[in-house]
Amino acid sequence: MSVVTVFNQKGGVGKTTTCVNLTAALARMQRRPVAIDLDSQAHLTLSLGLRGVLGADSMAGFFKEERTLESLLQTAPGGMQVIPAHLELAKVDALFGSNKSIAGRLRAGVRSSFPHNGFPILIDCCPMMGVLTLNAVLAADRVLIPVSADYLSLQGVHRLDAALQALEKTLKRSFPRKVVVTRFDSRRRLSYEIYEKLGQHVGEALCRTCITENVSLAESPGHGMDIFSYAPQSQGAKDYRLLAEELQGEGFFD
Amino acid sequence: MSVVTVFNQKGGVGKTTTCVNLTAALARMQRRPVAIDLDSQAHLTLSLGLRGVLGADSMAGFFKEERTLESLLQTAPGGMQVIPAHLELAKVDALFGSNKSIAGRLRAGVRSSFPHNGFPILIDCCPMMGVLTLNAVLAADRVLIPVSADYLSLQGVHRLDAALQALEKTLKRSFPRKVVVTRFDSRRRLSYEIYEKLGQHVGEALCRTCITENVSLAESPGHGMDIFSYAPQSQGAKDYRLLAEELQGEGFFD
Numbered sequence: 001m002s003v004v005t006v007f008n009q010k011g012g013v014g015k016t017t018t019c020v021n022l023t024a025a026l027a028r029m030q031r032r033p034v035a036i037d038l039d040s041q042a043h044l045t046l047s048l049g050l051r052g053v054l055g056a057d058s059m060a061g062f063f064k065e066e067r068t069l070e071s072l073l074q075t076a077p078g079g080m081q082v083i084p085a086h087l088e089l090a091k092v093d094a095l096f097g098s099n100k101s102i103a104g105r106l107r108a109g110v111r112s113s114f115p116h117n118g119f120p121i122l123i124d125c126c127p128m129m130g131v132l133t134l135n136a137v138l139a140a141d142r143v144l145i146p147v148s149a150d151y152l153s154l155q156g157v158h159r160l161d162a163a164l165q166a167l168e169k170t171l172k173r174s175f176p177r178k179v180v181v182t183r184f185d186s187r188r189r190l191s192y193e194i195y196e197k198l199g200q201h202v203g204e205a206l207c208r209t210c211i212t213e214n215v216s217l218a219e220s221p222g223h224g225m226d227i228f229s230y231a232p233q234s235q236g237a238k239d240y241r242l243l244a245e246e247l248q249g250e251g252f253f254d
Numbered sequence: 255m256s257v258v259t260v261f262n263q264k265g266g267v268g269k270t271t272t273c274v275n276l277t278a279a280l281a282r283m284q285r286r287p288v289a290i291d292l293d294s295q296a297h298l299t300l301s302l303g304l305r306g307v308l309g310a311d312s313m314a315g316f317f318k319e320e321r322t323l324e325s326l327l328q329t330a331p332g333g334m335q336v337i338p339a340h341l342e343l344a345k346v347d348a349l350f351g352s353n354k355s356i357a358g359r360l361r362a363g364v365r366s367s368f369p370h371n372g373f374p375i376l377i378d379c380c381p382m383m384g385v386l387t388l389n390a391v392l393a394a395d396r397v398l399i400p401v402s403a404d405y406l407s408l409q410g411v412h413r414l415d416a417a418l419q420a421l422e423k424t425l426k427r428s429f430p431r432k433v434v435v436t437r438f439d440s441r442r443r444l445s446y447e448i449y450e451k452l453g454q455h456v457g458e459a460l461c462r463t464c465i466t467e468n469v470s471l472a473e474s475p476g477h478g479m480d481i482f483s484y485a486p487q488s489q490g491a492k493d494y495r496l497l498a499e500e501l502q503g504e505g506f507f508d
């Protein structure tokens with residue numbers, strides 16, 4: 001089983017878009033994935049068409065009311081298995097912020113709820129390394145770092161890498177990671193420059209697949225659908241399928 | 255004097271880009287603005303070419319070491335007055351997170367450091383309503399909300415509006431606000447749809463000026479320059495000048 005945490009402390013780089021559509025790609029590859037929404041803005045939840053979720057039936061219920069993860073699984077309209085988020089998650093950071101001991105709670109929950117399943121779990125994070133994201137990173141077997149093809153996003157990678165290395169030292173474990181360039185616009189020299197600079201910085205960790213800037217990817221959340229349901233012939237759908245195949249081929253989800 | 259806080263809890267909607275370039279536009283209109291970077295990722299600081307800033311000489315120094323705001327003013331290479339951010343700001347949220355009394359500290363600092371000046375102060379925030387952003391909102395005379403022309407950004411506005419209304423009730427004061435659409439791509443139907451929906455939701459608060467998606471805006475931070483220095487003839491420069499004139503014309507900075 002592989003828990004993949006999707007994180008970048010830079011905002012708007014495509015964490016949610018990547019988590020939604022990679023999960024959807026894996027579902028179509030019969031990998032039976034589970035998507036966990038760990039952002040109080042619940043954009044993954046929204047993007048998959050889940051409405052009217054109650055706080056107690058979301059990841060807020062896991063942290064605040066000791067609900068088990070398997071009891072929180074919902075089937076989204078498109079058929080995907082999701083543990084939704086809710087605005088109440090915002091209180092978790094405030095409640096537990098300084099309490100270091102709760103950082104391991106999600107890891108423990110995943111192990112007790114899903115001990116032997118061979119299915120991938122993808123976790124969408126908010127753009128901040130608070131107590132929720134720390135839970136997601138500690139629970140991770142792998143970290144996937146989306147980086148949009150612009151300078152300020154590139155800046156974020158250096159900092160994130162340093163933060164992960166510091167965690168690796170403290171916890172004496174490693175966080176194998178992959179970086180994927182998103183919002184790649186092939187008409188812009190900037191896109192190629194960012195891709196090259198990232199390659200110099202992270203080497204083999206950089207995915208060959210880039211996600212193209214494609215309006216269908218921006219439209220699909222408004223219809224509560226993943227890209228394969230919304231626009232199966234779009235460039236966005238092609239790219240996320242290619243990304244899923246590239247990562248799957250390297251055992252990223254095993 | 256007008257303190258304008260630039261905030262949206264959605265990531266990557268152009269808060270920093272708007273803060274940098276509005277401040278630059280106001281500087282060229284001889285308004286002598288000050289930009290305050292309140293994001294521990296320090297992207298405004300970086301975008302204006304400030305390097306090697308020490309923690310104690312940043313907004314972290316204001317919160318942790320009681321430095322005065324005027325003692326932290328720096329002149330960026332392009333000539334703008336900036337109070338920079340630093341990674342150490344990340345600790346402030348952790349240090350003071352639960353201590354409600356420090357939420358008024360920036361407001362007090364602005365009033366004591368800049369009591370009678372007629373210059374605008376623009377504050378760039380991180381995408382989270384934590385103790386730093388709360389300081390910025392409480393210090394604000396106005397709130398400027400950038401919204402990128404996509405569905406998930408639009409979602410964020412409803413939530414932000416509700417959060418500001420709740421604050422207005424509790425504090426018995428108002429936060430006059432303006433919403434500006436950013437990353438507008440005139441070839442996309444989605445851009446027009448988002449603009450229309452926002453108009454229905456916020457009415458007069460929606461700026462007539464939209465900021466076009468323009469690669470020069472994405473490139474300029476990498477050169478440590480605002481858009482007027484980097485690409486004065488670009489669409490991005492035109493749009494931010496128009497936006498500054500529209501807001502100035504309505505007394506938004508007075």
Ligand SMILES: Nc1ncnc2c1ncn2[C@@H]1O[C@H](COP(=O)(O)OP(=O)(O)OP(=O)(O)O)[C@@H](O)[C@H]1O
Pocket residue numbers: 010011012013014015016017018039043125126127182183184211212213214215216217218219221263264265266381404405406407
């Ligand atoms: N490749 C793409 N092409 C077009 N639009 C995209 C693409 N990737 C993401 N978007 C759009 O850009 C916006 C930001 O993406 P997204 O919300 O996935 O980023 P995020 O990193 O999850 O943001 P946050 O930090 O706020 O959680 C969204 O409106 C999304 O629909």
Ligand SMILES: Nc1ncnc2c1ncn2[C@@H]1O[C@H](COP(=O)(O)OP(=O)(O)OP(=O)(O)O)[C@@H](O)[C@H]1O
Pocket residue numbers: 009010011012150151152153264265266267268269270271272293297379380381436437438465466467468469470471472473475
């Ligand atoms: N109108 C535009 N045209 C082209 N690129 C843009 C435009 N506005 C912003 N960008 C680019 O998009 C990225 C996100 O913008 P920016 O960093 O200003 O957003 P933000 O809201 O401050 O993000 P965060 O939530 O992480 O603080 C940046 O790389 C920026 O250079």
Ligand SMILES: [Mg+2]
Pocket residue numbers: 015016017039043125126
């Ligand atoms: Mg997201």
Ligand SMILES: [Mg+2]
Pocket residue numbers: 269270271293297379380
């Ligand atoms: Mg920013």
